[in-house]
Amino acid sequence: MEVIIIENKFILKPKVYFGNNALEMLKELTGTRAFVVVDAIMEKLGYLQKTIDLLKSAGISAEVYSDVRPDPDVKIVANGLKHYKESKADILIALGGGSAIDTAKGILYFAWKFESIEASEFKKPLFVAIPSTSGTGSEVTDFSVVTTEDGKVCIVDEFIAPDIAILDSTCIQHVPKHVVADTGIDVLVHAMEAYVSTKATDFTDALAEKAIKLIFENLETIYRDINNTKARDHVLNASCMAGMAFTNTGLGINHSLAHAFGGTFHISHGRSNALMLHEVLGFNADLSGDTNSQAAEKYARLATILNLPARTRREGIVSLMDAICQLKKNLGIEENIKALGISEDDFENALDKMAEAAMADRCTPTNPKQPSKENMIQIFRKSFGQA
Incomplete structure (x- = not known):
């Protein structure tokens, strides 16, 4: 049979x-x-x-x-x-x-x-x-x-x-502003990782796209005014939609890196995710190469959905990364790990163990581009603020 x-x-x-x-x-x-x-x-x-x-x-x-x-x-x-x-x-x-x-x-x-x-x-x-x-x-x-x-x-x-x-x-409605920022960016990362996951489908893409759009349209609003009921509802719904998406697709190395970093230095999960996002996006999109991947194509599509400049795939990816950086800045999130006050020596001493933990993390296999341990170390260093 x-x-x-x-x-x-x-x-x-x-x-x-x-x-x-x-x-x-x-x-x-x-x-x-x-x-x-x-x-x-x-x-x-x-x-x-x-x-x-x-x-x-x-x-x-x-x-x-x-x-x-x-x-x-x-x-x-x-x-x-x-x-x-x-x-x-x-x-x-x-x-x-x-x-x-x-x-x-x-x-x-x-x-x-x-x-x-x-x-x-x-x-x-x-x-x-x-x-x-x-x-x-x-x-x-x-x-x-x-x-x-x-x-x-x-x-x-x-x-x-x-x-x-x-x-x-x-x-x-009583959540402090820094928690609004951390958890809101966590929603964004959930949706973005689900969107480019190796297990993404039409069903999960629809949820991820909507969640990302709702976050860009409403997160900064409730950061400034948590009593805005309509925006608060939208962000809570976006969180749920992103959860529906990633429970079906898995996540990616943004979470793997954040788990390792946050657990080592006791930084909140959402903020840890936020600090890795820029470099993970660049890695997945092969921004230093030809950007000729499905993940790159999907990131550029997100730029179009968010009405960002995207005349070419590369322009769309860069526009999306710039928009995320601006959103994080508006939410009071640090530009890099160094800005948290973590010393470079302490970070370097933990680097090898964190990279190994990220490689072994349950979220790594569904990342759109499979990393090496050296890739993980490089992303960590760039996220710290090293050239």
């Missing part, structure tokens, strides 16, 4: 609820007990209590795990796993930024794996993700990043993708 393997697919798993009062959807859930993973900010701002009250109106009790930290490590996940198993919850809710959602995904993943080891049947809880930042797109992805002693580790499995995503932009 002939076995036919079809590699092309597009997964749309979560139901997405969005718009004003989207949080009210929690009253429609069915279950008995929820385990809520929440970060300190959402607890402080009252969104945790609102979530508990909405669940209560549906007859659902809640147990809270609030020991969430930026860049969650294995200890945080392990502690959360212990409390989750004790709760016997049939609903898992992640409320907060990417770290809260990543923590919840880690808890779910390891609960499932431990049950498999023990040959026990694992009854998966209904998984609901409610993002409080417009950046990670984690509410619709099968990615989770957990920090270990050796750096950041990506968990990628369809099992950990949420069942329901709730996009209520009131949840992001």
